[in-house]
Amino acid sequence: MGNARQIKLLVTLGDMAGIGPEVVLKALPVVQQTAQLTLVGNEQQLMACSKRLGLPLTDHPIIDVPLAADQTIRIGQGDAVSGDLSFRSLQTAIGYCLKDGYSGVITAPIAKSAWLAAGHHYPGQTELLAEMAEVTRFGMLFVARSPMTDWTMRTLLATTHIPLRQVPEVLTPEVLTLKLELLLKCLERDFGVENPKVAIAGLNPHSGEQGQIGREEIDWLIPWLNSQRQRFPHVTLEGPVPPDTLWVSPAKAWHHLEQQAHHGYLALYHDQGLIPVKMLAFDQAVNTTIGLPFIRTSPDHGTAFDIAGQGIARPDSMVAAIDLAIELAVQRQVNGHN
Ligand SMILES: NC(=O)c1ccc[n+]([C@@H]2O[C@H](COP(=O)([O-])OP(=O)(O)OC[C@H]3O[C@@H](n4cnc5c(N)ncnc54)[C@H](O)[C@@H]3O)[C@@H](O)[C@H]2O)c1
Numbered sequence: 001m002g003n004a005r006q007i008k009l010l011v012t013l014g015d016m017a018g019i020g021p022e023v024v025l026k027a028l029p030v031v032q033q034t035a036q037l038t039l040v041g042n043e044q045q046l047m048a049c050s051k052r053l054g055l056p057l058t059d060h061p062i063i064d065v066p067l068a069a070d071q072t073i074r075i076g077q078g079d080a081v082s083g084d085l086s087f088r089s090l091q092t093a094i095g096y097c098l099k100d101g102y103s104g105v106i107t108a109p110i111a112k113s114a115w116l117a118a119g120h121h122y123p124g125q126t127e128l129l130a131e132m133a134e135v136t137r138f139g140m141l142f143v144a145r146s147p148m149t150d151w152t153m154r155t156l157l158a159t160t161h162i163p164l165r166q167v168p169e170v171l172t173p174e175v176l177t178l179k180l181e182l183l184l185k186c187l188e189r190d191f192g193v194e195n196p197k198v199a200i201a202g203l204n205p206h207s208g209e210q211g212q213i214g215r216e217e218i219d220w221l222i223p224w225l226n227s228q229r230q231r232f233p234h235v236t237l238e239g240p241v242p243p244d245t246l247w248v249s250p251a252k253a254w255h256h257l258e259q260q261a262h263h264g265y266l267a268l269y270h271d272q273g274l275i276p277v278k279m280l281a282f283d284q285a286v287n288t289t290i291g292l293p294f295i296r297t298s299p300d301h302g303t304a305f306d307i308a309g310q311g312i313a314r315p316d317s318m319v320a321a322i323d324l325a326i327e328l329a330v331q332r333q334v335n336g337h338n
């Protein structure tokens with residue numbers, strides 16, 4: 001059996017102008033699992049958040065990421081200062097994961113616009129994680145466990161932070177093969193699913209209606225699916241499922257047990273996958289980066305600058321992100337993976 005007490009994980013505080021430090025302070029006392037958690041971010045700002053919102057500091061150690069004396073965080077306004085701080089915090093955490101025996105990192109949300117304002121050109125935290133870990137095969141997977149039925153929804157995005165108009169060009173059989181391979185490996189290694197049922201969305205309304213409203217399905221998506229069925233005979237691959245009805249069975253499984261739901265869903269673009277995930281499970285879903293040499297989880301929400309500093313942010317998704325990171329670390333320890 002794995003020993004959760006020996007597992008070391010990092011928790012970044014995210015953009016200090018947003019709700020990151022608040023949800024971390026609220027989440028730490030209520031996580032279900034036990035592990036050694038170390039915070040990474042600006043200590044003074046965390047103390048200020050604790051005081052401002054009346055949230056007790058916990059006794060978790062913190063790796064301080066400094067701010068210059070003339071730098072100020074403006075609550076509710078992500079900018080170059082807060083963006084650079086959250087960027088350096090994540091860089092620091094990744095460095096520790098790569099060298100210092102940490103099993104992974106739970107990242108509080110950052111604002112991509114604040115990173116850009118600070119001159120850090122990344123579509124999101126995922127790409128910095130992949131770059132520093134030197135991996136090119138990685139994916140953005142959302143995992144949400146229903147509090148009503150315990151059923152777990154796992155949704156991998158084939159493309160992520162790109163403009164919608166680029167989706168048809170970026171999506172290729174090679175991209176889908178890579179994402180499917182990552183999903184299957186993750187289902188087996190992290191979730192113990194050996195003969196999975198996986199559903200893949202179509203791109204066009206009604207999956208193209210036999211070419212009448214879009215040709216991607218008949219031109220390459222259906223042939224690609226047939227080739228993958230031959231490659232993976234132990235996997236049930238369903239698709240291309242019309243993207244509107246794809247989410248009916250997971251929604252039913254989320255609310256009351258339904259036999260037809262799948263172990264994994266492959267959505268072709270960001271909002272195709274994340275509208276159903278966040279609609280069903282905004283408080284439960286966890287964003288996890290698969291393909292890294294360490295674990296990375298994050299809440300599914302963003303910096304929520306509109307409510308920062310008010311003390312009303314819900315910590316549920318952050319709690320789920322910490323609990324999932326610990327579960328994955330225990331699972332990998334048991335299986336002898338890192
Ligand atoms: N993991 C991440 O780093 C991550 C994830 C998603 C979005 N983002 C970034 O966050 C920034 C803001 O994004 P957005 O406005 O689209 O989404 P958001 O999730 O920050 O906010 C959407 C809405 O949900 C509310 N909300 C969010 N989290 C909440 C919580 N814990 N409790 C209560 N209400 C909550 C907000 O007040 C807002 O009304 C963007 O820069 C985006 O890129 C980062």
Ligand SMILES: N[C@H](C(=O)O)[C@H](O)COP(=O)(O)O
Pocket residue numbers: 123124125126127274287298299300301
């Ligand atoms: N698309 C994610 C979401 O909406 O939750 C997200 O913005 C997070 O991206 P990174 O993990 O790459 O920061």
